[in-house]
Amino acid sequence: MSGQLFLSEIREQPDALRRLLEHRSEFTSVGRALADRAPGFVRLIGHGSSDNSAVYAVYAFGLLTGWTTLRDSISLTVYYEAKLDFAGSAVVALSQSGATPDVVEYVRRARARGALTMGITNEPGSELADAAEVVLPLMAGPERAVAATKTYVNELAAIALLSGSAAGRGDEIAEQLSRTADLMEETVDPLERQVRAVAVPFSYVGRMFVIGRGLEFATAGEIALKLTETCQVMAEPLTATAFAHGPVAALDPLFPVWTIASRDESLPAVIDAAAKVRDAGGMLVASGSAAGEIVGADYVLPVPEAPASVLSPLLSVLPGQLLSGALARAKGLDPDRPQGLSKITRAA
Amino acid sequence: MSGQLFLSEIREQPDALRRLLEHRSEFTSVGRALADRAPGFVRLIGHGSSDNSAVYAVYAFGLLTGWTTLRDSISLTVYYEAKLDFAGSAVVALSQSGATPDVVEYVRRARARGALTMGITNEPGSELADAAEVVLPLMAGPERAVAATKTYVNELAAIALLSGSAAGRGDEIAEQLSRTADLMEETVDPLERQVRAVAVPFSYVGRMFVIGRGLEFATAGEIALKLTETCQVMAEPLTATAFAHGPVAALDPLFPVWTIASRDESLPAVIDAAAKVRDAGGMLVASGSAAGEIVGADYVLPVPEAPASVLSPLLSVLPGQLLSGALARAKGLDPDRPQGLSKITRAA
Helix, strand or coil: CCCHHHHHHHHCHHHHHHHHHCCHHHHHHHHHHHHHHCCCEEEEECCCHHHHHHHHHHHHHHHHCCCEEEECCHHHHHCCCCCCCCCCEEEEEEECCCCCHHHHHHHHHHHHCCCEEEEEECCCCCHHHHHCCEEEECCCCCCCCCCCCHHHHHHHHHHHHHHHHHCCCHHHHHHHHHHHHHHHHHHHHHHHHHHHHHHCHHHHCCEEEEEECCHHHHHHHHHHHHHHHHHCCEEEEEEHHHHHCCHHHHCCCCCEEEEECCCCCCHHHHHHHHHHHHHCCCEEEEEECCHHHCCCCCEEEECCCCCCHHHHHHHHCHHHHHHHHHHHHHCCCCCCCCCCCCCCCCCC | CCCHHHHHHHHCHHHHHHHHHCCHHHHHHHHHHHHHHCCCEEEEECCCHHHHHHHHHHHHHHHHCCCEEEECCHHHHHCCCCCCCCCCEEEEEEECCCCCHHHHHHHHHHHHCCCEEEEEECCCCCHHHHHCCEEEECCCCCCCCCCCCHHHHHHHHHHHHHHHHHCCCHHHHHHHHHHHHHHHHHHHHHHHHHHHHHHCHHHHCCEEEEEECCHHHHHHHHHHHHHHHHHCCEEEEEEHHHHHCCHHHHCCCCCEEEEECCCCCCHHHHHHHHHHHHHCCCEEEEEECCHHHCCCCCEEEECCCCCCHHHHHHHHCHHHHHHHHHHHHHCCCCCCCCCCCCCCCCCC
């Protein structure tokens, strides 16, 4: 059956997360060293799913450590050769393969200019591991499907462990992540049954907005990327606010909008965006731990509440991953091998 | 005729830019004060078109001053109430109306925590002007069309003047901007004729990717936003690299991709992305000063080369603005009044 790899790697996520937690002491010591260094700010880099993890890091570091964290521009340093001052900042480079050329090159330059460079990768023998001063393992095990799932979830967990440890809360976060793995395990089967009912009516959908805010904007990006790469749906991630600043004008009754609703400070903006979708007559999907608060949703894909709201994205991504697999099969596509993609993108 | 306001404001852009240049001394003195303060980094905030201007600022400040510049998260400070350290950083808030509530609230909090706050707005009597320590005028004149055009171009120019002045190059940038206004004036008429030929075959296009890199990623965002809000096309901006990391898999022969090619360090990546589009059989639009380098484009919308490559986005946006107007009319839509939008978005 097509999509076996993709689905089996989604199912493997709780175990992959537990494997990472066995290495928590490495994150604790690097997190402590990072706190001692007290960086002025943290620069995140990564492409594709790793860029969505970088979005998560902006919020995780901001909330847990209070450090300003940015998704840095790779092109400014690698292609434009801008003379940025890297001293006093820390770099976290995310790459499953550790082989993405411009990520590796960015790390080399940042390190030469005095940044504390950390690489988080699934491949400890990779060029990224060689280029970075500190290497942290992703421990996701070999990822054979082209579309990332378990490496994304482990990147989120790695960032939570690192930022939590830097804030002196590494043990608490590790314990909450362990409970998150259990919740993930309990959720996959019932959710897999639920997404089948959504996949059939979505077979003819060509475009979709995926709306999240704050921490869940990472989830919006990752769900949109899964739908785009495995199902040939053009899915665009938007913050609730960006949606109201223009794209709301493109809605019509055949245009589905997926909203990610978690019970935190971002929820009112998402509820407001969902109301705008209903007013425009668009089809509405509600997912997340607060999916029930989205009034009038056509499809509801709830997940349990995470043990800490900063960890909610680890569970919120599940409905999107599972729907991508089911929808690809409903459309006769193979989610294991999307057209035109390879596992390591060597594009500049 | 519908779209009169939108088109007349596009045509007014060279004059609006010249009005701003009359106020260059204000930018020079604020730029100098900023350089004296030597901020650790610069935080940009804005929604919609102003967020695209913020993307431009990351590159303009990076290239001209070498300062790390980020599009900051409004939600982290305003909704999550994260305790970020604002001392030592500078804030540039962009808002045409000066009335966007969460932008104003962010500025108040950043200022209270020690940031040097600057507001760039078309409304000197606005709440933003009141909240920020320093106010710089946009001088675009009243913007009556809902979709922003001249305020976007003047925001780019304001950022170029400010970052250029901070780098001690304010006079040079002002002179180059003045020549850019002349080039813009010469370009509008011939370009308006050219976009008509593209508007008709695009009448049935529902989705599109707009690809830019580096400085021109701002242009990709702004062209995509214009097409989305005025033409109900779902247009998603992507960097050349992000495109290759997933969305390329969604292409088919009916899926147009717009590439923005300028003659700078970002060009090879854009040429590479265009080749991927051709391989996938997608319809290809090439715009920008190096549009001629995109081999096999179905439609070419060239603009003149800007007097300095850092100013190229002021000209590169023109084909997208003009096509949005022409395409909206071809589809029977009124670009002056997109459905579901109002001039000031009060959404949180």
